[in-house]
Amino acid sequence: MSEYLLRRFRSVSRPDSRGKTLIASRQIYILPTAQGYAFGLMLIAMLLGAINYASNLGFLLTFLLAGLGLVSMVHTWRNLLGLELSPAPIEPVFAGQRARYRINLQNHRLGPRPGLCVERRDSDPDLTDLEGVSRGTVSLAFRTGKRGEYPLPSFVLSTRYPLGLLRAWTHVRLEGNYLVYPAPGPSIPLTDSMDYTPSAKGDKGVGADDFIGLRQYRPGDSPRHLSWKALAREQDLQTKMFGGDRVERCWLDLDSLPGQLENRLSRLCRGVLDACDQQLEFGLKLPGNPIAPARGQKQRRRCLEALARFGETP
Amino acid sequence: MPRGTRPLRGNTLIPASRQELPPQQLLALITLVGLATGLHLLHLNTWVSAFFLCMVFLRLLAVYRPGILPGRLLLFLLTSTGLFNVISHYPLVIGKQGGVALLTTMVGLKLLETKKGRDLYVLVFLGFFMLATQFLYRQDMPLVILALLILIGLTGVLVNGNRAHLTRNPFATWLTSGSLLVQALPLMLIMFVLFPRFSSPLWELGIREQTAVTGISDNITPGSISRLVRSGEPAFRVEFEADQIPTQNQRYWRGPVLWDTDGKNWVAGEQIRETVQDYQVRGEAIRYSVTLEPTDGKWLFVLDLPYELPDQSTLTPDFQLVRNDLRDQRVRYSASSYLSYATGSLSSQQRMRGLQLPNNVTPRIRELARHWRQESGSDGALVNRALDYFNEQPFHYTLYPELLEENPIDEFLFESRRGFCEHYATSFTLLMRVAGIPARVVAGYQGGETNPFGGHLLVKQSDAHAWSEVWLSGKGWVRVDPTAAVAPERIERSLDIDQINEEVGAPIRFDLENSALLEVLIKQFRWGIDAIDASWHRWVLGYTQERQSYLMDLIGLGFLKGGQLVYAMVAITALAITLLTLVLLTRGKKKPDSIVAGYQLFCERLKRRGISRRSYEGPRDYGQRVIHLRPDLRDQVEPILSLYIGIRYGLMDTDSNRRQLRGLIRRFKPSASRQGQ
Numbered sequence: 001m002s003e004y005l006l007r008r009f010r011s012v013s014r015p016d017s018r019g020k021t022l023i024a025s026r027q028i029y030i031l032p033t034a035q036g037y038a039f040g041l042m043l044i045a046m047l048l049g050a051i052n053y054a055s056n057l058g059f060l061l062t063f064l065l066a067g068l069g070l071v072s073m074v075h076t077w078r079n080l081l082g083l084e085l086s087p088a089p090i091e092p093v094f095a096g097q098r099a100r101y102r103i104n105l106q107n108h109r110l111g112p113r114p115g116l117c118v119e120r121r122d123s124d125p126d127l128t129d130l131e132g133v134s135r136g137t138v139s140l141a142f143r144t145g146k147r148g149e150y151p152l153p154s155f156v157l158s159t160r161y162p163l164g165l166l167r168a169w170t171h172v173r174l175e176g177n178y179l180v181y182p183a184p185g186p187s188i189p190l191t192d193s194m195d196y197t198p199s200a201k202g203d204k205g206v207g208a209d210d211f212i213g214l215r216q217y218r219p220g221d222s223p224r225h226l227s228w229k230a231l232a233r234e235q236d237l238q239t240k241m242f243g244g245d246r247v248e249r250c251w252l253d254l255d256s257l258p259g260q261l262e263n264r265l266s267r268l269c270r271g272v273l274d275a276c277d278q279q280l281e282f283g284l285k286l287p288g289n290p291i292a293p294a295r296g297q298k299q300r301r302r303c304l305e306a307l308a309r310f311g312e313t314p
Numbered sequence: 315m316p317r318g319t320r321p322l323r324g325n326t327l328i329p330a331s332r333q334e335l336p337p338q339q340l341l342a343l344i345t346l347v348g349l350a351t352g353l354h355l356l357h358l359n360t361w362v363s364a365f366f367l368c369m370v371f372l373r374l375l376a377v378y379r380p381g382i383l384p385g386r387l388l389l390f391l392l393t394s395t396g397l398f399n400v401i402s403h404y405p406l407v408i409g410k411q412g413g414v415a416l417l418t419t420m421v422g423l424k425l426l427e428t429k430k431g432r433d434l435y436v437l438v439f440l441g442f443f444m445l446a447t448q449f450l451y452r453q454d455m456p457l458v459i460l461a462l463l464i465l466i467g468l469t470g471v472l473v474n475g476n477r478a479h480l481t482r483n484p485f486a487t488w489l490t491s492g493s494l495l496v497q498a499l500p501l502m503l504i505m506f507v508l509f510p511r512f513s514s515p516l517w518e519l520g521i522r523e524q525t526a527v528t529g530i531s532d533n534i535t536p537g538s539i540s541r542l543v544r545s546g547e548p549a550f551r552v553e554f555e556a557d558q559i560p561t562q563n564q565r566y567w568r569g570p571v572l573w574d575t576d577g578k579n580w581v582a583g584e585q586i587r588e589t590v591q592d593y594q595v596r597g598e599a600i601r602y603s604v605t606l607e608p609t610d611g612k613w614l615f616v617l618d619l620p621y622e623l624p625d626q627s628t629l630t631p632d633f634q635l636v637r638n639d640l641r642d643q644r645v646r647y648s649a650s651s652y653l654s655y656a657t658g659s660l661s662s663q664q665r666m667r668g669l670q671l672p673n674n675v676t677p678r679i680r681e682l683a684r685h686w687r688q689e690s691g692s693d694g695a696l697v698n699r700a701l702d703y704f705n706e707q708p709f710h711y712t713l714y715p716e717l718l719e720e721n722p723i724d725e726f727l728f729e730s731r732r733g734f735c736e737h738y739a740t741s742f743t744l745l746m747r748v749a750g751i752p753a754r755v756v757a758g759y760q761g762g763e764t765n766p767f768g769g770h771l772l773v774k775q776s777d778a779h780a781w782s783e784v785w786l787s788g789k790g791w792v793r794v795d796p797t798a799a800v801a802p803e804r805i806e807r808s809l810d811i812d813q814i815n816e817e818v819g820a821p822i823r824f825d826l827e828n829s830a831l832l833e834v835l836i837k838q839f840r841w842g843i844d845a846i847d848a849s850w851h852r853w854v855l856g857y858t859q860e861r862q863s864y865l866m867d868l869i870g871l872g873f874l875k876g877g878q879l880v881y882a883m884v885a886i887t888a889l890a891i892t893l894l895t896l897v898l899l900t901r902g903k904k905k906p907d908s909i910v911a912g913y914q915l916f917c918e919r920l921k922r923r924g925i926s927r928r929s930y931e932g933p934r935d936y937g938q939r940v941i942h943l944r945p946d947l948r949d950q951v952e953p954i955l956s957l958y959i960g961i962r963y964g965l966m967d968t969d970s971n972r973r974q975l976r977g978l979i980r981r982f983k984p985s986a987s988r989q990g991q
Contacts (some may be wrong), residue, residue, distance in 0.1 A: 035435040038435065038439060039435075039439060042439050042442065042443055045443070046442075046443060046446045049446065049447075049450075050446070051512055053410075053450055054511075054512075054858075055446075055449050055450055055453075056453075056506075056854055056855050056857050057449035057453050057458065057854070057855070058446050058449050058450070059506055059509065060502060060506055060854065061442075061445060061446050061449065061461070061465075062446065063501070063502040063505035063506050063509070064465070064495070064498055064499070064502040065442060065498075066501070066502075066505060067497075067498030067499070067500075067501030067502045067505070068469065068494060068495060068498040070498070070501055070887070070891055071494055071497045071498045071501065071891075071894065072494065073891075074891060074894055074895050074898060075494070075898075078895075078898055078899070081899075114476070114477040114478065115476045115477050115478055116478070117478075127478035127479075128478050129477050129478045129479055160476050161473075161476045161477065162472070162473045162476060162490065162491075162494060163469070163472045163473065163476065163494075164435065164472055164475065164476045
């Protein structure tokens with residue numbers, strides 16, 4: 001319950017109407033650290049000693065240190081105030097892996113802001129020092145859960161600078177989303193789902209079946225298709241062209257797989273990875289959202305994103 | 315791992331508290347904490363000092379060769395050795411000396427044990443604390459300056475340790491810590507001035523501390539009391555029951571009684587051994603409690619003449635109140651006194667001692683006494699005749715009399731005639747003895763200041779005084795203060811020690827023509843240092859409850875008492891922090907250019923009329939669109955924009971142009987609708 005209340009009423013730094021996230025004074029919390037309490041105890045001991053021995057220099061030192069503690073409170077608080085944060089896009093990961101969340105910090109002030117720390121439960125904190133009017137980056141690695149698209153996780157930005165007697169912190173939630181792909185499941189036989197679809201236009205020059213002629217070599221052509229014979233005849237470098245009315249193309253179909261939805265998505269994910277590795281042309285058949293066959297990283301990304309988002313209301 | 319996923323950066327951060335302290339930080343800590351503690355070695359036992367030095371030396375070596383750091387067992391053995399070392403030289407560890415010895419040993423051991431980040435705070439705090447303990451021994455300016463430097467260093471260690479990465483530039487760190495300390499100074503001042511001071515200690519350890527204390531002693535040599543008077547230290551404080559504070563000229567605080575003289579020095583001599591005679595008292599008893607500052611004497615100062623005595627004290631036949639276990643500690647005692655009294659008959663021993671003469675009584679002293687005896691009918695009349703003599707003859711009361719070497723009393727009476735209370739009391743007593751009246755010198759304090767708030771009386775060392783007692787038949791021992799005859803104002807009010815200091819500190823005239831410039835400068839510098847030292851003593855070291863209430867009166871906060879001072883302290887400190895925050899917030903912020911701000915205002919006013927600037931529009935395009943939509947505004951918009959463009963992007967950035975643009979924008983108030991349509 002108290003957890004809930006804390007969550008409900010906790011002041012969180014969020015982007016303002018212009019999309020900038022500036023740490024405002026009301027979002028900064030500040031409390032003494034364990035060292036701060038120890039410092040306080042030491043001051044009390046020093047004060048008692050000064051009173052007892054009527055030592056005015058003892059009083060002076062005690063009050064100077066007390067003043068130092070109070071001044072450091074202002075500085076600790078100010079170290080966060082007005083700092084601008086923006087998220088760098090999170091590279092999608094597979095469910096269960098650790099995602100790396102990079103946060104850009106921008107100091108608009110002329111003075112430096114050392115000792116800035118980002119923390120999040122179950123991830124290692126990261127620290128940085130910002131010089132006056134400069135940018136810096138901190139990152140948090142956190143373990144992801146299920147597949148899907150999630151809003152950026154909240155984190156705590158804190159500082160103990162300058163003296164470590166106090167810790168100022170603010171809860172931050174930046175605008176943005178990140179994707180978690182399904183965890184790759186056991187592999188599925190891609191050949192089973194190979195699809196030799198006849199094509200009216202044929203795939204002249206890009207197919208792989210029948211030799212149809214030679215053409216001038218173009219950079220990027222596969223060495224396997226080089227015409228070595230032509231080269232041996234001391235002709236120019238030439239590429240063999242193949243054609244045909246069918247392509248090595250596979251369809252990854254959700255409905256063709258048995259079992260639970262999440263398991264099937266995981267296996268499809270594995271399928272996408274394998275197909276991409278084998279440089280096949282592949283397409284994804286998800287109910288209501290088929291992705292036409294294509295090759296390469298871009299296709300892989302499209303398919304994985306579709307798998308991650310599957311079932312969510314658009 | 316499937317292809318395409320990037321391995322995460324392997325930066326498992328170890329919390330700073332468990333990380334090894336970098337050598338840079340370690341060296342700074344060892345030096346600073348070693349210095350803050352090491353100053354104690356000047357007055358600590360050699361063995362304790364040696365132990366500490368060994369620990370520091372070992373730790374310094376270990377910065378570069380961590381292998382020599384002791385393991386757990388060795389560390390335990392070292393700890394036991396250190397503790398044994400302290401206990402064998404300071405059997406009672408609870409006193410100031412013993413405590414410091416123990417702390418010093420502990421700091422040494424802690425230094426040796428320091429490896430990890432979490433030790434940093436422990437050591438820095440220990441360093442702060444050790445600095446405070448230094449002030450129990452020395453309070454001079456050089457120490458304070460050294461302490462400030464150490465403070466900047468220790469704070470710098472914290473500042474550096476709280477960065478993400480240590481800075482390589484120590485000056486930047488010291489600059490930061492120095493500026494933090496400067497910002498803390500006003501807060502320190504507020505708390506120092508307002509924190510309520512107590513007139514008695516919180517606890518008594520009952521341990522003799524070996525400190526140099528001043529006070530009245532059982533012998534008077536020329537200049538001994540005037541030397542004492544120059545100290546503004548408190549001697550004791552008195553709280554009277556039921557506000558029975560006697561008047562200033564009745565506040566004679568009785569101390570040692572001096573019988574024997576060699577013509578120059580007066581000493582108490584052998585203690586008179588007889589039973590204390592009963593004495594008659596009249597009037598009302600005055601009850602009071604005294605808090606006596608540490609003194610090296612054995613006297614409990616009481617009002618003339620004590621009646622009810624404090625515990626553990628003895629009254630001698632010559633009415634000295636003595637306690638033998640008094641040495642060097644603050645004590646509090648209660649007593650009662652009667653201001654009118656009559657002591658009884660004179661014992662033969664007291665008569666003999668009270669008439670003893672030194673062998674340097676000159677003929678003119680004898681002549682003076684014989685003359686008085688002839689003129690007066692009784693002993694009482696003779697005493698008055700003597701006092702008249704002091705009053706009529708040109709005697710001067712001064713704190714800085716000439717040094718009288720050969721026969722001080724003769725020279726004083728007939729030649730210099732400048733003296734302090736001790737000169738008057740001793741010469742008067744001698745004259746009485748020559749005239750055949752038993753007399754003795756009594757040393758003690760006279761007067762004291764009443765604290766208007768605390769209600770108690772503060773008697774300072776500057777109130778030290780000496781007077782005479784003569785024995786008159788029918789009255790017994792009677793107090794006679796010849797100083798009062800010469801300088802009645804001395805008895806009417808206390809000496810103002812500040813005035814005396816100012817007299818001393820008055821610049822002497824330099825013979826500028828004869829002395830070299832450097833010499834003059836050095837002299838000036840010395841006087842400057844002396845002046846700083848004087849105000850240091852007056853306002854910092856001597857800032858007591860009395861001065862506090864005086865200062866509070868001065869700044870109009872005199873109505874605050876006790877706990878209210880704490881509230882005022884908290885309130886004013888909070889105010890100061892708020893001010894500091896405001897200053898810090900306005901500083902370091904980039905100021906928006908007034909021209910840009912003006913342009914924003916211009917756009918804002920047009921936006922209110924429905925023409926808002928699009929994000930991609932520069933001033934020229936925007937202006938054209940505005941004129942297209944509102945031709946009536948052309949005459950206003952065009953000059954504003956051409957000026958703005960000229961100032962921002964052209965060569966027209968002059969003060970007069972800026973002023974003109976600001977004026978134009980201020981007057982630019984577009985109407986709601988097109989005119990004439």
